[in-house]
Amino acid sequence: MERRDFIKLSSAGMGTLMLPVSGVAISADQLLDKPMDVTYKKKLADIALNAAKAKGATYADARIGRYLNQFVTTRETRVDSITNTESAGIGVRVIANGTWGFASTSNMTPDSVAKAAEQAVAVAMANSKFQTTPVQLAPVKGVGEVSWQTPIKKNAMKVPIQDKVDLLLSVNDAAMQNGASFISSRLFLVNEQKYFASTDGSYIDQDIHRLWAPFTATAVGEDGFKQRSALGNPVGMGYEYLDGLEKDKVRVQGANVGYHNSYDMVEDAAAAGKQLQAKLKAKSVEPGKYDLVLDPAHLMLTIHESVGHPLELDRVLGYEANYAGTSFATLDKWKSGDFQYGSDIVNLYADKNQPNTLGNVGYDDEGVKTKEWDLIKDGILVNYQATRDQVHMLGQKESHGCSYAQSWRDVQFQRMSNVSLRPNEKDLSADDVIKDVEKGIYIAGRGSYSIDQQRYNFQFGGQLFYEIKDGKIVDQIEDVAYQSNTQEFWNSCSQLAGKSDYRVGGSFFDGKGQPSQVSAVSHGCPTTRFDNINVINTARNV
The missing domain is CATH 3.30.2290.10 (PmbA/TldD superfamily)
Incomplete structure (x- = not known):
């Protein structure tokens, strides 16, 4: 034909x-x-x-x-x-x-x-x-x-x-x-x-x-x-x-x-x-500790899995468990007021008003006007994502506006908002983030990943991997995956690029709930550096 x-x-x-x-x-x-x-x-x-x-x-x-x-x-x-x-x-x-x-x-x-x-x-x-x-x-x-x-x-x-x-x-x-x-x-x-x-x-x-x-x-x-x-x-x-x-x-x-x-x-x-x-033709990576420089097209997925999902309040409360688990970020950590989710340069926020994003709407599926709010402020856990019938459990009086149903026939429930990492106030470039790295790997694109039932221990791959030596990207390499846990990983964050480098990726079919539903959500971030992360060779499985 x-x-x-x-x-x-x-x-x-x-x-x-x-x-x-x-x-x-x-x-x-x-x-x-x-x-x-x-x-x-x-x-x-x-x-x-x-x-x-x-x-x-x-x-x-x-x-x-x-x-x-x-x-x-x-x-x-x-x-x-x-x-x-x-x-x-x-x-x-x-x-x-x-x-x-x-x-x-x-x-x-x-x-x-x-x-x-x-x-x-x-x-x-x-x-x-x-x-x-x-x-x-x-x-x-x-x-x-x-x-x-x-x-x-x-x-x-x-x-x-x-x-x-x-x-x-x-x-x-x-x-x-x-x-x-x-x-x-x-x-x-x-x-x-x-x-x-x-x-x-x-x-x-x-x-x-x-x-x-x-x-x-x-x-x-x-x-x-x-x-x-x-x-x-x-x-x-x-x-x-x-x-x-x-x-x-x-x-x-x-x-x-x-x-x-x-x-x-x-x-x-x-x-x-x-x-x-x-x-x-690329050489296979040597396992060991590396400083990682992560492109936004890669880091968006790590944000999605290690920040977006564990800070959904229904997971925190145990209401969502069968589909990909609950969360390590329990209420006692939030109530303490000093839980160090990441380093002091890590600021992660939710915002369904970001233009051009998958989650950008004027009102959620409960009629709540969408807004921006902080989740991690200067590295400290300060809030979650919650709906009208959940926020009273946090002592709050205003819904976060993150209710969604995939269709008219499905009941609406709490879904992830756009969750993003704020860029550096200084407008640093990706080169600026790389220049002080002596031994590192630059990773672009989302690859295979695995994370445990509490959204804590994880492993991420990618699409493209480049060796960094003495502040310069050199050879393309292969078979790279990094392992860490959520708190250790975000506390290793040492540098961020600025607004001009900030880009948004996303998940078009993000599953949750039973019966399962899909939603679409974006995550923005700049090129970001993480120090001393364990890298394995996926071909050798070490």
Whole structure:
């Protein structure tokens, strides 16, 4: 079949990828159908809220959602699949007898919506027999009728499929022409059209867009194979991230290309092909202690696993345990007021208002206006991430605004906010961070990782590794992974680059909960140095 015919005929076959997405198959044109009128959304929401109150709910919220996805996947010179899906419906959450209840429906008629609200109350009433402590919500003042939209410049859903396929196949060609033996490339586009209403008096309409363009290239040599994944970031932006409208790119040490607000995917793929050939010839690392200089495209994952997850309050309290464990950062450490999570230059904060990030929204899924707050201040643990029904456990009166549900049919719960490392107040470059390193390793890109059930002991790999000698990057090396524990690692942080080097990476499909849900979250940081870290050789497993 010719490529153009495939593009015209392809539908929502998901056989090539097990994607965490639900919905019905639609055409690419249907992705652009006009959203439900906001007046009708308000009418349905009021029906749900009034029906819940009539049945005895003391609080209720309704989320009307239309979730759109387009996933394009390619392999070398062919298109593997083009997936377009839509999922729409309403979820109603209530408190009755001091207990949560939830129900949902995809039938958006007044009668069906009212019945869902009544069912949510019935669920709460049934559950209340087992509730020992009533739900306690932090107050939220209703905001009336408001709207928020991801500030995109070019709606990726409107870009023709042909253009997207041409881009991905150009990426594949660039990698193959420069040394890759195989490559798969993908484009993930998400549009969440979400309407939230509550008995607090909020009616919030949000239009959220996210984009991710990953690839994985492989080169085969005489002694085996090597892989390198894309170094671009998943973003809360439109297609301007990929087509060069935002020309804001920073080169880092000649080792890779770091991206602020644009991504030259073809250039990255060409570099990947060349770097794969170098990886096949690179010497294997000698195990031992090294000073590590970590690029933001790598450090973002370490932040995600060793800071973002362990400071989710539900993990700290043990409410979240089966899916990837609890947390070592228990309340007694926070209450002491002097728990040294990191060195005194380590300042980590949560902020869902960071522009172009995956977690950037105006309001969370409880109608709480998003904000910024400190988690680690001058190395000391000062706060967690919590929702309306959790913050009273910290003696706080205001939700942090980090509630999220992956769809209208899922109940919202505490999810990680954007968690980031503040850059140096001095605008130091990556060169400045490297210049005093006598024996070290520079690491770029996220690789394999492992962390224990308390988010404490861990091991991280990467994509690219370069030896540092006497303040200079020298040879490319291979088979690197570092081991540490969260407190030891962050206390070894000795230098940070400044604002001009600060970049944001992220996780597009971050899993949590049972039944499991995915969310998207970003992590920003500058190039950062960590001293005297144990490095093992993964080929020798030492």
